[in-house]
Amino acid sequence: xxxxxxxxxxxxxxxxxxxxxxxxxxxxxxxxxxxxxxxxxxxxxxxxxxxxxxxxxxxxxxxxxxxxxxxxxxxxxxxxxxxxxxxxxxxxxxxxxxxxxxxxxxxxxxxxxxxxxxxxxxxxxxxxxxxxxxxxxxxxxxxxxxxxxxxxxxxxxxxxxxxxxxxxxxxxxxxxxxxxxxxxxxxxxxxxxxxxxxxxxxxxxxxxxxxxxxxxxxxxxxxxxxxxxxxxxxxxxxxxxxxxxxxxxxxxxxxxxxxxxxxxxxxxxxxxxxxxxxxxxxxxxxxxxxxxxxxxxxxxxxxxxxxxxxxxxxxxxxxxxxxxxxxxxxxxxxxxxxxxxxxxxxxxxxxxxxxxxxxxxxxxxxxxxxxxxxxxxxxxxxxxxxxxxxxxxxxxxxxxxxxxxxxxxxxxxxxxxxxxxxxxxxxxxxxxxxxxxxxxxxxxxxxxxxxxxxxxxxxxxxxxxxxxxxxxxxxxxxxxxxxxxxxxxxxxxxxxxxxxxxxxxxxxxxxxxxxxxxxxxxxxxxxxxxxxxxxxxxxxxxxxxxxxxxxxxxxxxxxxxxxxxxxxxxxxxxxxxxxxxxxxxxxxxxxxxxxxxxxxxxxxxxxxxxxxxxxxxxxxxxxxxxxxxxxxxxxxxxxxxxxxxxxxxxxxxxxxxxxxxxxxxxxxxxxxxxxxxxxxxxxxxxxxxxxxxxxxxxxxxxxxxxxxxxxxxxxxxxxxxxxxxxxxxxxxxxxxxxxxxxxxxxxxxxxxxxxx
DNA sequence: AAAGTACGGGG
DNA sequence: GTGTACGTACTTT
Numbered sequence: 001x002x003x004x005x006x007x008x009x010x011x012x013x014x015x016x017x018x019x020x021x022x023x024x025x026x027x028x029x030x031x032x033x034x035x036x037x038x039x040x041x042x043x044x045x046x047x048x049x050x051x052x053x054x055x056x057x058x059x060x061x062x063x064x065x066x067x068x069x070x071x072x073x074x075x076x077x078x079x080x081x082x083x084x085x086x087x088x089x090x091x092x093x094x095x096x097x098x099x100x101x102x103x104x105x106x107x108x109x110x111x112x113x114x115x116x117x118x119x120x121x122x123x124x125x126x127x128x129x130x131x132x133x134x135x136x137x138x139x140x141x142x143x144x145x146x147x148x149x150x151x152x153x154x155x156x157x158x159x160x161x162x163x164x165x166x167x168x169x170x171x172x173x174x175x176x177x178x179x180x181x182x183x184x185x186x187x188x189x190x191x192x193x194x195x196x197x198x199x200x201x202x203x204x205x206x207x208x209x210x211x212x213x214x215x216x217x218x219x220x221x222x223x224x225x226x227x228x229x230x231x232x233x234x235x236x237x238x239x240x241x242x243x244x245x246x247x248x249x250x251x252x253x254x255x256x257x258x259x260x261x262x263x264x265x266x267x268x269x270x271x272x273x274x275x276x277x278x279x280x281x282x283x284x285x286x287x288x289x290x291x292x293x294x295x296x297x298x299x300x301x302x303x304x305x306x307x308x309x310x311x312x313x314x315x316x317x318x319x320x321x322x323x324x325x326x327x328x329x330x331x332x333x334x335x336x337x338x339x340x341x342x343x344x345x346x347x348x349x350x351x352x353x354x355x356x357x358x359x360x361x362x363x364x365x366x367x368x369x370x371x372x373x374x375x376x377x378x379x380x381x382x383x384x385x386x387x388x389x390x391x392x393x394x395x396x397x398x399x400x401x402x403x404x405x406x407x408x409x410x411x412x413x414x415x416x417x418x419x420x421x422x423x424x425x426x427x428x429x430x431x432x433x434x435x436x437x438x439x440x441x442x443x444x445x446x447x448x449x450x451x452x453x454x455x456x457x458x459x460x461x462x463x464x465x466x467x468x469x470x471x472x473x474x475x476x477x478x479x480x481x482x483x484x485x486x487x488x489x490x491x492x493x494x495x496x497x498x499x500x501x502x503x504x505x506x507x508x509x510x511x512x513x514x515x516x517x518x519x520x521x522x523x524x525x526x527x528x529x530x531x532x533x534x535x536x537x538x539x540x541x542x543x544x545x546x547x548x549x550x551x552x553x554x555x556x557x558x559x560x561x562x563x564x565x566x567x568x569x570x571x572x573x574x575x576x577x578x579x580x581x582x583x584x585x586x587x588x589x590x591x592x593x594x595x596x597x598x599x600x601x602x603x604x605x606x607x608x609x610x611x612x613x614x615x616x617x618x619x620x621x622x623x624x625x626x627x628x629x630x631x632x633x634x635x636x637x638x639x640x641x642x643x644x645x646x647x648x649x650x651x652x653x654x655x656x657x658x659x660x661x662x663x664x665x666x667x668x669x670x671x672x673x674x675x676x677x678x679x680x681x682x683x684x685x686x687x688x689x690x691x692x693x694x695x696x697x698x699x700x701x702x703x704x705x706x707x708x709x710x711x712x713x714x715x716x717x718x719x720x721x722x723x724x725x726x727x728x729x730x731x732x733x734x735x736x737x738x739x740x741x742x743x744x745x746x747x748x749x750x751x752x753x754x755x756x
Numbered sequence: 757a758a759a760g761t762a763c764g765g766g767g
Numbered sequence: 768g769t770g771t772a773c774g775t776a777c778t779t780t
């Protein structure tokens with residue numbers, strides 16, 4: 001039998017791998033492919049021979065062979081024992097046992113998930129186009145992969161999608177009393193009745209037969225709840241095609257990444273059908289399904305798995321593949337300790353990106369110039385990789401500035417090789433995003449390029465992690481050292497051409513020269529790219545940009561608190577309330593309302609003229625707060641827990657709200673979010689200060705003065721430059737009649753405009 | 757005043 | 768089965 005279509009899923013079974021193929025007509029086919037995965041041991045030949053004898057005595061069916069493979073760091077050919085396991089289901093137990101037992105031998109290529117190993121071995125990848133021929137038992141005889149992970153214009157399969165979500169606000173439904181389930185499919189939306197919910201879902205699965213069940217809160221709440229209901233009613237839900245799959249565990253994972261704790265709920269996979277929980281997937285959240293598919297194709301991680309992993313795992317998977325393809329042994333875990341450095345050297349090296357202090361206040365006609373993918377480009381162009389830094393083969397190689405490390409001149413590093421593919425694909429997607437034929441294809445290209453952007457960001461961070469498989473702190477330090485050097489040179493270059501530096505941050509410059517047209521900045525970008533050797537682009541010209549001072553010390557600028565308006569009318573906000581995810585929606589709304597007014601101003605003078613109107617907006621918003629008319633949803637503070645609710649030392653709002661939920665039997669893990677409303681922020685008894693959003697009842701009323709204060713602060717952020725502080729705003733509004741400093745001009749008896 | 761906790765950045 | 772920076776804002780004690 002011949003089948004052609006998209007490779008939908010793959011997972012191990014006793015005879016090899018189960019493959020699911022989705023054809024053009026939307027029909028799903030499964031087959032098995034023989035597969036016998038291998039791993040390696042390295043070390044002295046004598047010991048390898050002993051190990052070979054030991055393997056001969058185990059009951060597990062396998063085949064061993066003494067061969068030679070390349071050692072990753074030295075690039076030398078070394079003796080290795082290849083162990084091929086007959087039954088893939090024996091692979092993990094055996095490698096685990098070997099890992100526990102060996103001490104003088106070094107295991108290699110032994111901890112890579114089997115679907116990935118299979119994909120690398122066969123050249124298949126998730127969603128590749130595949131033609132297979134099967135025998136009568138559904139066993140794969142021949143196959144052909146018809147496209148490549150490097151393609152940028154690949155077709156998607158025709159997917160029937162069933163969306164499931166809980167009605168109402170999109171906060172964790174596990175925090176509140178149950179509400180109704182909504183199913184969306186085929187352009188229809190239906191409310192599932194509670195009494196017949198299991199039958200209705202089974203009917204949907206049978207009749208509509210979705211390929212993808214796309215949920216919100218499916219992993220953490222929705223699917224477990226339905227499975228629990230099914231157990232109670234002794235029914236089965238037909239999520240899986242064929243035999244039922246296994247749950248991956250009951251507890252989620254909390255881990256620390258990029259300065260914060262994240263929580264990933266346990267993965268619930270289906271067989272012959274995908275389950276993707278949008279809420280539980282960083283990649284889907286950031287880059288949509290197209291971003292997810294893009295990363296699955298590149299990293300060769302199956303769809304349901306990749307939906308729950310970090311982009312670090314993706315980039316790591318891609319590096320693994322490059323290493324395996326080039327016949328390297330993949331190190332089990334990092335061998336090397338960080339090379340010795342003196343305290344003085346550490347001080348020089350251990351700095352991140354270069355940060356300047358912006359010139360405080362409002363500036364007109366400021367251009368922003370950004371280096372595109374600065375760190376990945378540096379890593380690629382300077383050949384920065386764990387095995388190229390201070391290699392043994394090039395003692396006289398050129399040195400990295402400041403750090404004085406050497407970079408290999410003989411071998412192109414694993415990291416640059418991996419990055420090259422990504423940078424090239426991303427560049428093409430950015431072109432498609434700009435020049436695509438229609439809005440839909442431009443949006444898809446944007447999601448694909450955004451997924452790749454995250455790979456690039458993580459690739460740099462990953463180099464600096466001490467236990468990364470392919471990490472080396474010296475490569476990380478070299479990247480930032482070169483980055484600082486380049487930014488510094490760029491600064492000097494523009495200053496020499498008469499531009500004033502307003503601000504600079506890692507890979508961006510804000511510069512000013514009155515009367516310079518946008519076209520000149522475009523040209524400057526091109527010149528700079530040539531001079532610096534890495535691409536820098538003109539991001540846009542600000543009509544005006546306002547760098548907000550530090551709250552602790554109003555004399556002091558901070559690098560990441562500013563707002564401005566580009567020539568094209570687009571706003572750019574950083575660090576202010578409207579941009580922060582923990583600001584209540586009401587505060588965000590009012591600040592955005594004010595920004596919408598400022599957006600229409602072409603000059604600083606125009607901004608000043610609009611101040612009375614902004615004060616009117618503020619007064620109206622304060623009145624509305626005072627009247628008690630603002631709905632609770634608008635006042636919710638959304639926070640991410642950094643730890644277990646019971647381990648908090650201080651009674652801060654996150655601790656209080658999460659403990660309130662705990663007392664109702666709702667357990668939150670580190671990294672999960674909690675929603676709360678201020679009730680009486682000054683209360684002596686902590687639990688009276690705030691209330692978890694899902695526990696609010698009719699007796700509650702919000703803390704007017706707390707929210708008023710937040711509004712005043714949000715207004716101050718916008719108007720500080722014009723002399724309006726929280727105190728002055730409060731004083732002025734209390735008297736109902738704005739008193740202004742003489743230097744601001746007077747509009748004493750102007751009536752307040754009240755927005756409708 | 758010191759210490760605890762949380763957020764942004766990347767596009 | 769990830770990839771634990773770093774500076775600022777704000778709160779609690």
